[in-house]
Amino acid sequence: MALIRREWKAKEADEWTREDWFAIILSPLAYVALMVGTALSMLLLPVGFVILGAGIGLTLLLVWVINPKLSTISTEYEKKQKDYIQQLEKITEWEATE
């Protein structure tokens, strides 16, 4: 079984899996590298370009890891969204319980 899953069924994508945790770890690291790398690159310091490159690499990895799962969740959820919105309006107008 692959470390990172790229094909998802709707029911499985709704669960929280290790791909989510990879994203949770990669994402702040990418932010740190993008911010620090941008600053040091603007000063034309070689280490800045290395860190900025790492930030871009982490961002691409993040997209690669989590995007297939998010796509599946979105497609499945859109089918139910209309009914949920109607329910939400009924709650606001006190026609349904919360």
Next chain:
Amino acid sequence: MVAFTFLDWFWLAAFIVLMVGSGVLFYRLGKRSEADFFLAGRGLPWWLPASSVYATHTATDTPMWVTGVVYKHGLAGLWYTFFSAWCAISAFVSTRIFRRSLAYTQAEWQTLRFSGLPSHLLRGWMAGWQVFMNMFILGWVGIAMGKICHYVFDWPTWVGLVFFSAVCAIYVLAAGYWGVVMADFQQGIIAFIVILIVSVWGVVAAGGPAAIIQRLTEMGQADRLNPFAFTGWFSGDFPIAWFLTMFVIAVIGGFGMGTSIDWYAEAQRIQSARTVKDASWCIWSGTALVLMRNAVWGVAILGFFVLYPNIADVKDYELGWFRLGFENLPAGMIGFFFAAIVAIHISTISTHLNLGAVYMTRDLYHHYIHPKASQDRLVWVGRIATFMLLLGSFVFGSIMENITEWLIFALWLMAAGVWLPNILQVVWWRFNGWAYLAAWISNLVFSWLVVWVLPAFGVIPSLQDYEQFWILMVLGAFIYIPVTFLTKPENMEHLVKYYVMSRPIGWWGPVKREAIQMGLL
């Protein structure tokens, strides 16, 4: 005072027409329904709300703030701006959960997550608090524009406060959130380009990157080039303990909702995205741009420090980035720069006008006063609410000098004692509405005691802000944890509905098992 040529005035006039016009163009879409006036019909691709995230968090006071911390601490000061990194985790956790709830606002979400009386008390409280907070932010940002106009044109500060907010209100009143997000898109592009041009211009004016590094080294200030230059674990004015506290608050806060004041504006962008995926990426990429922009500003301020190293008064050096632009750009470009400042300003004003109005309209008027109101009427109530916020912001702005300290305290209330409850409400099924309400009330009491009363009477020493954070968090837990266990769990049927719709992360085992038993999963 800065001298404007004809070309400068041309740029300013052209930009204002473009910005207001691009918002007003969406009048017909904005007036269709409450969902259009406040969420652009929930149909936006990720890059539109992302540009709005970026534009909203690029306000007139933002370069002053970034300048202040970088001038004082060097590049390490950028960590003060890293609080926005709560979006790192939020984009893939709380954003996803909140988008699936479909709640217009965080106040509405309270009635989906909790039930009964506490949920309504929370919805009312949060709606009122957000109306107040948005009015306050409008006043705060507005008076920053007043100060800039005073610096550039020597106008009285109220002129800059009133004039540009009123101009912005034209398209917010006409097209609601459609106007906000469409204007934000082009304002974000203008702002990004001009920030880059002015900052690079400033670095060049200081002699270029190599000269800045050389000069800082000669001055014995080479530490300013190091983003990780701390003053010790607990000592000095930039200790590692502060950094770690900030990192935990910001990053771990992404598991919760409302752990940052910016959550409330982001929540609107999340719901306006057309899918869950679009919501996640809009928050993530908008914030990534914000952090990179701060870095660009930071380097420009190093250049400003090299040019003007001995400014002692914060009120003088916080205008550093603006000075780089006004003092170094050639004639004809000054107006371009000022027009970009106007873009920066009104993108934030438009967001908070519409955001305060959604709480007033959706949570107070629609739900509690007139549940059967027509869509046409709700759009008009939205416009009246927008106008009331505009007027309120003028009052706040005019008294801002006297109340800033109190209002920073009010902002602090949002963060410390309710930080953990904001996470618990997302990740723990057993945490109930009474506990969350108790957390808010106890935080109100404890924060007064810890920040003001006890130090004033010498009972405890004046504490660093990061020390106050941890103390308030622990004190609050002594109240809301017992309240959680001494009151009943939320109604299981209600929790199952919420779970099936939102699929939250964390400890939801009993609710999930019930949902499976009911055949809903």
